[in-house]
Amino acid sequence: MEFIMPLFACIIVAFGLIKRVPVFDVFLKGAKEGIQLLYSIAPTIMGLVFAVDLLRSSGAIDMLCSFIAPAAEFLGFPKEIVPMVLLRPVSGSGSTALLTSLYSDCGPDSFAGRVASVLAGSSETTFYAIAMYFGCIRVKKIRHTLLAAVIADLTAAVMSVLTVRLFFGY
Amino acid sequence: MLNFIWSGIIVISVLCSVFLGNTENLSKSLIESGSSSIELILTMAGILCLWSGIMKIAVESGLTAVFAKIFSPLLRPLFPKLDKNSDAFKSITMNISANLLGLGNAATPFGLKAMEQLHTLNNKSSTASNEMVVFVVMNTASLQLLPTTLAALRQAYGSQAPFEIIVPVWISSACALAVALILACSLNCSKPYRNTLINQKKAS
Numbered sequence: 001m002e003f004i005m006p007l008f009a010c011i012i013v014a015f016g017l018i019k020r021v022p023v024f025d026v027f028l029k030g031a032k033e034g035i036q037l038l039y040s041i042a043p044t045i046m047g048l049v050f051a052v053d054l055l056r057s058s059g060a061i062d063m064l065c066s067f068i069a070p071a072a073e074f075l076g077f078p079k080e081i082v083p084m085v086l087l088r089p090v091s092g093s094g095s096t097a098l099l100t101s102l103y104s105d106c107g108p109d110s111f112a113g114r115v116a117s118v119l120a121g122s123s124e125t126t127f128y129a130i131a132m133y134f135g136c137i138r139v140k141k142i143r144h145t146l147l148a149a150v151i152a153d154l155t156a157a158v159m160s161v162l163t164v165r166l167f168f169g170y
Numbered sequence: 171m172l173n174f175i176w177s178g179i180i181v182i183s184v185l186c187s188v189f190l191g192n193t194e195n196l197s198k199s200l201i202e203s204g205s206s207s208i209e210l211i212l213t214m215a216g217i218l219c220l221w222s223g224i225m226k227i228a229v230e231s232g233l234t235a236v237f238a239k240i241f242s243p244l245l246r247p248l249f250p251k252l253d254k255n256s257d258a259f260k261s262i263t264m265n266i267s268a269n270l271l272g273l274g275n276a277a278t279p280f281g282l283k284a285m286e287q288l289h290t291l292n293n294k295s296s297t298a299s300n301e302m303v304v305f306v307v308m309n310t311a312s313l314q315l316l317p318t319t320l321a322a323l324r325q326a327y328g329s330q331a332p333f334e335i336i337v338p339v340w341i342s343s344a345c346a347l348a349v350a351l352i353l354a355c356s357l358n359c360s361k362p363y364r365n366t367l368i369n370q371k372k373a374s
Contacts, residue, residue: 005316005318005321005333008315008316009224012224012225012227012228012231012233013224013227015227015228015231015233016227016228016230016231016233018231019231019232021227021230021231023227026223026226026227026230026231027223027224027226027227028223029223029226030222030223030224030225030226030227031219031220031222031223031226033222033226034215034218034219034220034221034222034223035215035219037218037222038211038214038215038218038219042211045207045210045211046204046207046208046211047176048176049203049206049207049210050200050203050204050207051176051179051180051183052179053199053200053202053203053206054179054180054183054184054196054199054200054203055179055182055183056199057183057187057192057195057196057198057199058182058183058184058186058187058190058192058195058196059186059187059190059192059195060182060183060186060187063186063190090175091175094175096323099323100210100323100326100327103323103324103327104327107327107328107329108323108324108327108328108329108332109329109330109331109334113324113329114334114335114338117320117324117335117339118335118338118339118342119342120317120320121312121314121317121320121335121339121342121343122312122339122342122343122346123311123312123343123346124309124310124311124312126310129306129309129310130306130310132278132282133281133282133285133302133305133306133309134285134298134302134306136282136285136286137285137286137288137289138296139289139295139296139297139298139302140296141296141297141298142298142302142303142306143297143298143303143357144303144353144354144357144358145298145302145303145306145307145354147353147357148303148307148349148350148353148354148357149306149307149310149311149350151349151350151353152307152310152311152346152347152349152350152353153310153346155345155346155349155350156311156342156343156345156346159341159342159345159346160338160342162342163337163338163341163342164335164338166338167337167338
């Protein structure tokens with residue numbers, strides 16, 4: 001699996017060479033856009049890491065987890081990812097901040113760390129996407145969009161636990 | 171929305187720490203969070219810039235357009251009323267293929283264009299059309315071939331194999347996408363959700 005990324009990079013660069021694209025110049029242009037993107041999201045990340053750090057050190061997350069833990073444990077859900085399931089559909093950077101605090105607490109290769117990784121990779125900031133796409137054309141009646149999207153998010157949460165159990169043998 | 175969440179988190183954590191007698195921890199993390207967030211941003215910077223550079227090559231060499239062509243037959247059945255050669259359908263395929271490649275920033279402009287074109291096809295109605303529902307739902311379920319940012323984060327926190335979660339991510343997001351599409355398409359036809367204003371006008 002570790003070979004997928006280098007292979008992918010190689011295919012892209014080779015395709016660029018065949019199509020006679022000035023690959024390195026284009027790469028530099030893209031990398032610059034990456035820096036600009038990072039520059040524009042940096043304050044958001046800082047603000048949210050700050051908020052999540054406060055929440056974590058105040059003991060509020062532990063309290064929330066201990067409320068939901070019995071139900072989560074019953075369903076085979078690691079209790080550490082409960083806050084992430086709740087925040088993920090609303091805020092991408094906020095759930096990234098939660099993800100990093102979970103990584104530093106449990107480690108990225110722990111059960112909870114892996115489940116959180118899969119969850120982060122397989123769900124989106126649902127509410128944000130819906131607000132943006134329907135907001136830009138001012139459509140108010142979105143019918144069953146939200147229902148389908150939220151159920152999809154729940155599916156992703158359940159599947160992230162199941163797939164990690166299956167692949168890593170917990 | 172984030173205004174309320176962010177301020178809510180701060181108020182709740184201060185109240186909580188007073189209530190639980192944790193104020194010392196709180197002031198400690200208040201000082202440390204600044205440097206830890208900068209550290210996080212710097213570790214993410216490397217892989218993010220590298221991949222936006224490589225993905226730029228994919229866009230400029232026309233590889234994303236090739237992808238869009240490959241995916242268009244798969245997307246056809248989801249938008250049966252849409253003309254294959256309409257601008258709306260082309261924008262949709264570009265958006266979905268950019269999303270698949272993890273080019274969120276390239277995908278969004280195509281997505282917004284697609285929504286505008288669908289809006290015109292729907293006679294500018296204030297109610298969402300079937301196609302809009304299916305398209306937005308597809309965008310909320312992220313199907314991504316290479317979760318690079320995620321791998322960068324895992325690496326930053328000392329993972330032994332940052333990409334080991336890639337296949338579980340595919341399976342999990344494919345399931346979420348399937349559920350989303352089945353729900354969206356079947357509810358499109360079911361009575362309480364059916365659209366009264368079905369568009370007949372097709373794009374030129």
